[in-house]
Amino acid sequence: MVLRLQEEAMVKPYEKMTLTQLKEAEDEFDDEDMRAIETYREKRLQEWKALKKKQKFGELREICGNQYVNEVTNADKDVWVIIHLYRSSIPTCLLVNQHLSLLARKFPEAKFVKAIVNSCIQHYHDNCLPTIFVYKNGQIEGKFIGIIECGGINLKLEELEWKLASVGAIQTDLEENPKKGIVDVMVSSIRNSSIYDDINSSNSDDDTK
Numbered sequence: 001m002v003l004r005l006q007e008e009a010m011v012k013p014y015e016k017m018t019l020t021q022l023k024e025a026e027d028e029f030d031d032e033d034m035r036a037i038e039t040y041r042e043k044r045l046q047e048w049k050a051l052k053k054k055q056k057f058g059e060l061r062e063i064c065g066n067q068y069v070n071e072v073t074n075a076d077k078d079v080w081v082i083i084h085l086y087r088s089s090i091p092t093c094l095l096v097n098q099h100l101s102l103l104a105r106k107f108p109e110a111k112f113v114k115a116i117v118n119s120c121i122q123h124y125h126d127n128c129l130p131t132i133f134v135y136k137n138g139q140i141e142g143k144f145i146g147i148i149e150c151g152g153i154n155l156k157l158e159e160l161e162w163k164l165a166s167v168g169a170i171q172t173d174l175e176e177n178p179k180k181g182i183v184d185v186m187v188s189s190i191r192n193s194s195i196y197d198d199i200n201s202s203n204s205d206d207d208t209k
Contacts, residue, residue: 132150
């Protein structure tokens with residue numbers, strides 16, 4: 001505790017100030033302080049720019065068809081772009097939009113956009129919605145077409161996060177597929193059902209002999 005207080009006492013007052021506060025308090029410092037402040041301000045500014053560059057998105061934006069090439073295909077180099085083609089009359093599309101909006105805030109380094117499908121592709125069939133395309137450097141790196149591929153009508157946020165991470169679009173902290181347990185139960189159920197059918201079939205054959 002004493003050591004921490006001593007360390008805090010050695011910290012110059014400007015090291016606890018924001019850039020705005022530093023500007024307002026310039027008259028209170030001598031020349032030596034001002035040189036140190038200028039160095040410190042430049043350091044803070046570079047840190048802020050680096051953070052803003054990394055977190056340049058942070059929201060699910062709506063685009064229309066004539067923006068597709070600029071916003072998606074020709075997006076900045078090495079930026080992952082997730083685009084959701086949707087129709088507001090389809091409940092699963094609305095669910096996907098809700099999840100993508102949350103993921104956009106969680107992963108601001110990736111670009112999340114959505115577009116009403118008719119503005120991009122005419123006569124696109126409802127069976128193919130929701131449609132999620134994942135781009136990087138103008139190339140499609142992943143795609144999820146239709147309710148089943150997108151995760152079903154009860155799609156959970158973590159499941160969509162895992163899907164996008166599986167194609168490299170985001171760096172998730174999830175350690176395993178959230179749907180793995182459900183899949184395991186389904187496989188086990190199918191396997192048990194098959195064994196049960198085999199036993200019944202065998203018993204039926206014995207009865208006929």
